[in-house]
Each structure stands twice: as structure tokens, then as C-alpha cells.
Amino acid sequence: xxxxxxxxxxxxxxxxxxxxxxxxxxxxxxxxxxxxxxxxxxxxxxxxxxxxxxxxxxxxxxxxxxxxxxxxxxxxxxxxxxxxxxxxxxxxxxxxxxxxxxxxxxxxxxxxxx
Amino acid sequence: xxxxxxxxxxxxxxxxxxxxxxxxxxxxxxxxxxxxxxxxxxxxxxxxxxxxxxxxxxxxxxxxxxxxxxxxxxxxxxxxxxxxxxxxxxxxxxxxxxxxxxxxxxxxxxxxx
Numbered sequence: 001x002x003x004x005x006x007x008x009x010x011x012x013x014x015x016x017x018x019x020x021x022x023x024x025x026x027x028x029x030x031x032x033x034x035x036x037x038x039x040x041x042x043x044x045x046x047x048x049x050x051x052x053x054x055x056x057x058x059x060x061x062x063x064x065x066x067x068x069x070x071x072x073x074x075x076x077x078x079x080x081x082x083x084x085x086x087x088x089x090x091x092x093x094x095x096x097x098x099x100x101x102x103x104x105x106x107x108x109x110x111x112x113x114x
Numbered sequence: 115x116x117x118x119x120x121x122x123x124x125x126x127x128x129x130x131x132x133x134x135x136x137x138x139x140x141x142x143x144x145x146x147x148x149x150x151x152x153x154x155x156x157x158x159x160x161x162x163x164x165x166x167x168x169x170x171x172x173x174x175x176x177x178x179x180x181x182x183x184x185x186x187x188x189x190x191x192x193x194x195x196x197x198x199x200x201x202x203x204x205x206x207x208x209x210x211x212x213x214x215x216x217x218x219x220x221x222x223x224x225x226x227x
Contacts, residue, residue: 004157033215043203045214058214090157098215099145099207105157 001026004093004106012112018079021109025072025093031055032074033098034066037088037108046089049074050097078111086113116141116208120218127194128226135189135221137204142182145209149178149189151200152220158203161189166209194225 005024013019025032033048033056045058049068066076072093078085088110092103117140127133137147146165150158162171162178164187170179177190187204203220 006157035215042219043205043217045216048214056214092158102148102160102163103150103158103215104160105150107155107157 004091004104006089006091006106006109008109009107010110010112012114013081014114015081015083017081018077019081019111021076021078021089021091021111023074023076023091023093023106025074025091026104029093029095029104030072031094031097031101032068032072033092033094033103034074034076035090035092036060037090038086043090046076048098055097081113083113086111116144116206116216118204118206118216118218120202120204120221122221123219124222124224126224126226129194129196131194132190132192133194133223135191135202135223137187137189137218139185139187139206139216141208142185143209144182145207147178147180147187147204147206148215149176149187150203150205152203153200161202196225196227199223199225 007022031050034046037043048056052068063079068074088108090108092105095101119138148163149161152158164171164180175192180187201220201222205215205217
């Protein structure tokens with residue numbers, strides 16, 4: 001069974017631009033959640049989607065948004081990029097949600113904002 | 115606000131030894147606790163998930179325990195191997211409000227051959 005796939009693996013953008021990251025979950029998984037990992041703040045929850053609906057949201061500004069498609073694939077968008085948005089963005093999928101089933105993570109997208 | 119702490123931040127042990135990693139959380143009203151490992155430049159791999167009603171979970175050489183009342187969990191690794199070298203993170207889901215996963219800062223484990 002294929003794992004969680006995140007594209008692209010690396011991304012370099014300049015301040016003020018916007019970026020879209022993609023995540024394909026494990027087949028059959030209906031929940032996709034997103035996390036930001038930085039050396040200073042560690043891993044922080046962004047949001048969780050289940051059956052195309054945002055179910056939970058972390059404490060990030062409105063510049064961070066996401067969506068989930070009918071095939072459970074998910075995208076995350078960051079608008080008006082800031083230097084502090086440089087991070088490893090991780091996507092995780094689970095069968096029925098992070099509350100009741102283990103999370104399976106992708107290898108992440110490394111975003112560098114210059 | 116839930117806070118998760120992992121001490122020590124780094125640990126080195128000789129191959130073959132048994133070891134224990136610690137995780138503590140400030141609010142005992144959790145739904146579950148998970149242990150993950152992360153290899154450099156990679157995502158996280160789920161190791162064990164303990165529901166709040168459980169006391170421990172085992173998988174191969176790994177055993178995780180949960181003491182909700184004291185806000186503690188331990189991950190026991192038996193007969194350590196160089197391939198166990200990684201950063202180990204614990205995370206909890208609180209059973210109130212936003213069901214976000216709160217992660218600890220991790221313990222970087224090095225097994226010395």
C-alpha cells in the first residue's frame with residue numbers, strides 16, 4: 001500500500017508570494033491533517049480535514065488555509081508569505097481521524113522563504 | 115493549555131542496552147497519547163497509540179505505558195540497536211475543545227555501536 005505522498009519536496013519562495021502544497025493520503029483514509037515543524041516551535045497543528053470538511057483548526061493566521069477533495073487528497077495554501085513561514089510542512093492521514101486511529105505521515109515539504 | 119515535555123532532549127546509550135524515554139503532560143484530560151519516531155529529513159512514523167482507558171501498549175521491542183493521573187508516559191526500548199537512533203516524540207489529544215494533537219519537543223536518541 002502506498003504511503004502518504006507530499007509534493008513538492010522542496011520549495012523556495014520570496015516574501016509576499018503565495019504557495020500551494022499537496023498531500024495524497026493512504027488509500028481509504030478519510031482524514032488528512034497538516035502540521036508545521038520548525039526548530040524553535042517544534043511541531044504545531046494547522047488543521048484537520050475529514051470528508052472534505054475542516055474538522056479542527058490550530059492557532060495560525062488566516063493566511064494559512066486548506067481544502068480536501070472528494071478523493072481525500074488535500075492542499076494547503078499560504079498567502080503573503082513571511083520569512084517566519086520557512087518550515088517543514090507535514091501532512092498526515094488516518095482512517096477515521098487523529099482521535100481514534102494512528103497517524104501516517106508523509107516526508108514533508110521543506111519551504112524556504114527568502 | 116496543554117503542554118507536553120520530554121526530558122532529556124538528547125540521550126546516547128551503548129548498543130544492546132534497555133532504555134526508557136519520558137513524556138509528561140500538564141492536563142490529564144486526554145483522549146489518547148501517541149509515540150512517534152522521526153528520522154532526519156523525514157516525516158514521523160507512528161510507533162504506539164495508547165487510548166486514555168489503557169495502561170500500556172506493546173509492539174515488538176517497544177512498550178509504552180500511560181499514567182493519566184500523574185500526567186506521564188514512558189517508552190521502553192529493549193535491546194537497543196543502531197537502527198533505533200532517531201528523534202522520539204510523544205503527542206497527546208485533549209478531550210476538550212479543539213482536538214488538536216499537542217507534541218512534545220522530542221528526545222534525540224543515539225545508539226552507540
